[in-house]
Amino acid sequence: MPEQDAGRRSTSYHRAADATSIDVNRPSQARLYDLFLGGKNNFEADRRLYQELVRIAPEAPLIAAENRRWLAEAICLMVRDGGVGQFLDLGSGLPTAQNTHEIALRADPAAKVVYVDNDLTAVSHGQALLADDLHAYFADADLTDPAGVFRNPVVSGALDLDQPVGIVLGLVLHLVPDDDQVRRIIADYLETVPSGSWLAISHPVHPRDGSPLADFAGSLEDKLKDAFPDVRFRTAGEIAGLLDGLDLAGPGLVDLAGWWPANxxxxxxxxxxxxLQVAAGRKR
Known part of the structure; x- marks a missing residue:
């Protein structure tokens, strides 16, 4: 590993030794999502919540897998149509199948990816996995603090903010309940990256209109709140409001099935x- 690269990476390891302080008695969003994708890095508290959620939504593991499929398509879209060669994956969670850097590198062998998370399980596993990778980095940072993310030496050392950046917010913004805060977070990220950058987002929807979908979404939201009190699913209109000012690609903001052609x-x-609502859009 080049000396400069080693120095840049070493700054992200300051909490790795704290992995022994992981609370195994409370579910982790990162471990739970990994479990839905068939991962092995979980504890009894995660498995118990997983089983409760699957009883409500038996298709949930398939939805998680299709969310990864959508992410792969969005990354390829950014590379192919947007000329994006660097990515910031916020709230990335644990390393899993179809990682962002693996997808990006298949589309562009020179691509770079910076993962950002502050979940201790994700930090320890991500840093260990990527320690010798020349194209992928893991920053221990809080996605709700965009200024802090961009100040992080791992992020600032890896990304060239004079060039377009692909920002990924996959299934994470429902953990930030305040709508104004979410809008500020997205605005701050987009203000920091140049024109031609992209944002890809997936977000659970709750119509709050008394429909069967609303009842179903509400039951999942309530179950998740047992472990993550700040969880808030949003209406399609609220999610659309997070994308103001972007030129949306493909079918626009649609549900997960609607992203794909019928065949x-x-x-x-x-x-x-x-x-689940998904979209990818370009900053003008």
């Missing part, structure tokens, strides 16, 4: 797939 759908467009 490429793997989910019932009238079923659980409606729970």
């Amino acid at each position: 490429a759908q793997k989910l019932d467009p009238t079923g659980t797939a409606r729970l």
Whole structure:
């Protein structure tokens, strides 16, 4: 590893030794999502919540897998149509199948990816996995503090903010309940990156209109709140408001099944797939 690269990476390891302080008695969002994708880095508290959620939504593991499939398509879209060669994956969670850097490198062998998370399990595993990778980095930082993220030496050392950046916010913003705060977070990230940068977002939806989908979304939201009190699913209109000023690609903001042409759908467009809204857009 080049000396400069080693120095840049070493600054991100300041909390790795704290991994022994991980609270195994409370579910972790990162471990829970990894569990839905078939991962092994979980504890009894995570498995218990997982089982409760699957009882409500048996298709949830398939939805998680399709969210990763959507992410792969969004990354390729940014590379192919947007000329993006560097990515900031915020709230990235644990390393899993179809990691962002693996997808990006298949599309562009020179691509760089910086993962950002402050979950101790994700930090320790991510830093260990990427310690010798010349294209991928893991920053221990809080995505709700964009200024702090960009000040992080791992981020500032890896990204060239004179060039477009692909920002990924996949299934994380529902953990930030305040709408004004979420809008500020997104605005701060987009103000820091140049024109031609992209944002890809997936977010659970709750219509709050008394419909069967609203009842279903509410039951999942309530169950998640047992472990994550700040969870807030948003209406499609509220999610659309987070994307103001972006030129949306493809079908725009749609549910997960609607992203794909009919002959490429793997989910019932009238079923659980409606729970998740996805979009990718370019900063003007």
